[in-house]
Amino acid sequence: MDQFISAFLRGASENNFQQLAKEFLPHYSTLISKAGGMLSPETLTGIHKALQEGNLSDVMSQIQEAISAAENAVLEVAVIGQSGTGKSSFINALRGLGHEAEESADVGTVETTMCKTPYQHPKYPKVIFWDLPGTGTPNFHADTYLDKVGFANYDFFIIISSSRFSLNDALLAQKIKDAGKKFYFVRTKVDSDLYNEQNAKPITFQKQKVLQQIRDYCVTNLIKTGVTEPRIFLISNFDLGMFDFPKLEETLLKELPGHKRHMFALLLPNISDASIELKKHFLREKIWLEALKSAAVSFIPFMTFFKGFDFPEQEQCLKDYRSYFGLDDQSIEEIAEKLGAPLADIKGELKCLDFWSLVKDNSIIAQATSAAEAFCAVKGGPESSAIQALKVYYRRTQFLNIVVDDAKHLLRKMETVNVA
Numbered sequence: 275m276d277q278f279i280s281a282f283l284r285g286a287s288e289n290n291f292q293q294l295a296k297e298f299l300p301h302y303s304t305l306i307s308k309a310g311g312m313l314s315p316e317t318l319t320g321i322h323k324a325l326q327e328g329n330l331s332d333v334m335s336q337i338q339e340a341i342s343a344a345e346n347a348v349l350e351v352a353v354i355g356q357s358g359t360g361k362s363s364f365i366n367a368l369r370g371l372g373h374e375a376e377e378s379a380d381v382g383t384v385e386t387t388m389c390k391t392p393y394q395h396p397k398y399p400k401v402i403f404w405d406l407p408g409t410g411t412p413n414f415h416a417d418t419y420l421d422k423v424g425f426a427n428y429d430f431f432i433i434i435s436s437s438r439f440s441l442n443d444a445l446l447a448q449k450i451k452d453a454g455k456k457f458y459f460v461r462t463k464v465d466s467d468l469y470n471e472q473n474a475k476p477i478t479f480q481k482q483k484v485l486q487q488i489r490d491y492c493v494t495n496l497i498k499t500g501v502t503e504p505r506i507f508l509i510s511n512f513d514l515g516m517f518d519f520p521k522l523e524e525t526l527l528k529e530l531p532g533h534k535r536h537m538f539a540l541l542l543p544n545i546s547d548a549s550i551e552l553k554k555h556f557l558r559e560k561i562w563l564e565a566l567k568s569a570a571v572s573f574i575p576f577m578t579f580f581k582g583f584d585f586p587e588q589e590q591c592l593k594d595y596r597s598y599f600g601l602d603d604q605s606i607e608e609i610a611e612k613l614g615a616p617l618a619d620i621k622g623e624l625k626c627l628d629f630w631s632l633v634k635d636n637s638i639i640a641q642a643t644s645a646a647e648a649f650c651a652v653k654g655g656p657e658s659s660a661i662q663a664l665k666v667y668y669r670r671t672q673f674l675n676i677v678v679d680d681a682k683h684l685l686r687k688m689e690t691v692n693v694a
C-alpha cells in the first residue's frame with residue numbers, strides 16, 4: 275500500500291492536514307522518474323497549498339485538471355535535416371514502425387522528402403512528427419525557413435545529420451533558439467561509421483574511441499559555425515537501444531512541460547529495462563494521482579464520484595497497459611515471428627494475457643478493504659468510497675506490475691536473438 279495514500283486516509287479522518295501537506299512533495303519526488311513527472315511546479319505548489327488548507331475539493335480539482343491536461347496533450351515534433359540523413363527513418367522508429375510498414379514515412383536513397391509532411395503516431399494520434407524539407411537545397415534561407423514551416427506549432431526541433439552538421443544547420447539552430455524553442459542535434463548512422471572503421475582498421479579499432487571522434491568532430495564543427503555548447507546525440511535508427519538514444523529520450527522528457535511528458539514517455543520504444551521502468555514510473559504516478567483524487571473525494575460531503583471499475587473497465591485498463599508496453603495482440607505476433615517461435619508458446623509465457631485469472635486474485639479486494647477500514651473507521655462515512663478507490667489502486671498496480679514483468683521477459687528473449 276502506498277504510504278502517502280494510507281497517511282492521507284488517516285490524516286483526512288483526523289483533520290491533520292498540516293502533516294499531509296508536509297509529506298506531499300517529498301513523497302511525490304520518490305514516485306517520479308529522474309526525467310520528472312507529469313505535474314508542473316505550479317500544480318505541485320497548488321496541491322500543497324490546498325492540502326495545507328484542508329481544501330479537498332481543490333486537491334481533487336487540481337489533480338483532475340492535471341490528469342486531463344496530460345491525457346489531452348498535443349505534441350508536435352519537427353525533424354529537420356538534409357536529404358538522405360535519416361529523418362524518415364528516425365520518425366518511423368519513434369512511431370514504432372518498420373520501414374516497410376504501410377503508414378511509414380517514405381525511406382529511400384533518393385531525395386524523397388520534398389515538402390513538409392505530418393506523420394501521426396499510430397497509437398497516440400495527438401502526437402505528430404513533421405518530416406521537414408531538406409535544408410541542403412539551394413532554396414534554403416535560414417531567415418525565412420522557420421516562418422515557412424510554421425515554427426510556433428512545434429514543441430521541439432530535431433536537427434539531423436549523418437555526417438557533419440552544415441552551416442545551414444547551425445544557422446537554423448540559432449533561429450530556433452531566438453524563437454524561444456528547443457533543438458537537439460542528432461547524428462545518425464553511427465552504426466555504419468563503426469562498421470566502416472572496423473573494416474578499415476581491424477587491428478586498432480576501438481568502438482568508444484571512434485564514437486568520441488565523431489562526437490568531437492561534430493561539436494568542433496558546430497562551435498566553429500557559432501553554436502555555443504552544442505548537445506549532440508549519436509544514434510542508429512536501426513537500433514535505438516544503442517549509443518545516445520536513451521540519453522536523448524531522457525533529455526527530451528526532462529525539457530518538455532510536465533503535462534506533455536506523460537504521452538511522450540508512453541510512446542517511447544521498449545529498448546531496455548531502463549526504458550520500461552521509465553514508462554512504469556509515469557503510469558504509477560497516474561495510478562497514484564487517481565487514487566489520491568478518489569481518496570480526497572471520499573471525504574467531501576455529498577460528493578458521489580465513482581464512475582465504476584467493474585470487469586469491462588478493468589479489462590480495458592489491462593489492455594491499455596499491454597498496448598503501452600508493446601504487448602498488444604499484433605505486437606506479440608510480430609515478436610513471435612522475429613523470434614521464430616510458435617505464437618502459442620510465446621503467449622504461454624506471458625501472464626498478462628489471462629485477464630480472468632488475474633482478477634480472480636481476491637486478495638486485492640481484501641487488502642483494499644482492510645486498509646480502508648483501518649484508516650477510515652474514525653469518522654465512519656467514507657469507507658465504501660475509500661474502499662473503491664483503494665480497490666482500483668491495487669488492481670491497476672497489479673496489472674501494471676504483471677505487464678512490466680512480461681515486457682522485460684520478452685525484451686530478454688529479443689536480446690538473445692539480436693546477439694545471435
Ligand SMILES: Nc1nc2c(ncn2[C@@H]2O[C@H](COP(=O)(O)OP(=O)(O)OP(=O)(O)O)[C@@H](O)[C@H]2O)c(=O)[nH]1
Nearest residue numbers: 357358359360361362363381382385386387463511
Ligand atoms: N546504417 C544506417 N542507415 C540509415 C540510418 N538511418 C537511415 N539510414 C538509411 O539512409 C537512407 C536515407 O534514409 P531516410 O530516412 O530516407 O532519409 P531522409 O532524411 O528522410 O531522406 P529524404 O527523405 O530524401 O530527405 C536509407 O537508405 C536508410 O535506410 C542509420 O541510423 N543507420
Ligand SMILES: [Mg+2]
Nearest residue numbers: 362380386387
Ligand atoms: Mg525522408
